[in-house]
Amino acid sequence: MLIKIAGDETEIPDGFSIKQLMRLKGAADNIVVVLNGDIIGAENWTGTMLNANDEVELIQFVAGG
């Protein structure tokens, strides 16, 4: 199925959880996941399944003044 990650369409397997997506991407646990506008805490990554057309933003803290 197709979802959008940072606005780009991405093909992922059906029934994928956020945890699986993060593993696929090699992302660390301190990344912020925003799913359709809602922040999903790391403790809920395993239990949150992705659906077709979901919009995912992955955000992290970086240097800034």
Added chain:
Amino acid sequence: MDDKLKIGDAQLDSRLFVGTGKFADYKLIPEVIKASKTQVVTVALRRVDFDIPAENMLEYLSSDVIMMPNTSGARNTEEAVKIARIARAASGSNWVKIEVISDQKYLLPDNFETIKAVEILAKEGFVVLPYMSPDLMAAKHMVDAGAAAIMPLGAPIGTNRGLKTRELVKVLIAEIDLPIIVDAGIGRPSEAAEAMEMGCAAVLVNTAIATADDPVLMAEAFGQAVESGRKAFLSGPGATAELAKASSPLTGFLRNE
């Protein structure tokens, strides 16, 4: 001397806030924090780019400093509010530096959009520190909107040009009953000391430390300058005079006058 800076629920010993941008290596940041004795550091949020991985700043910040995420990249109220909410959820810190900028040449903040963001976020329980162009009326609106401190710029971001807005900042110090924190433009410790002598509650420094040849030594210098300037302010500097007034007795024993 009990001279704490009170912002939100925090009582701070250090009046130097440090930004984490522009350092050649994130590994310098813990050393800079230690050398400067800062207790408040700013961070930013960015989309993860898996093609160009960036290190996560959280790994370099210990839990004894207050993280103040900024809303850099926001061009209007709505974007600033969105970034602030994500930052709080991700960091657990309810401090936020509101930064709304749509001018890309001078990076001057949009006070109008900033005031609206302050109002929304203060109601949501954030400790809101707005970065602003030093304007008295805008600052008053920010106070009414629930700001925890006011952060006027000294000069445009990253310019190291010093306290170009000195006169306007003095007005804010005189008229606004909230901590005034000069943010942006301060390039040298002497300028930070001057801001503190004027009565600023704190200063926020980033570029001046990050772009020094020895950032850790410069961080220490800024820490000392801010402490020194604060003590000078509290001690009440003496009056200035046009003509000389001798500090030693001029009448002596060489002549009978």
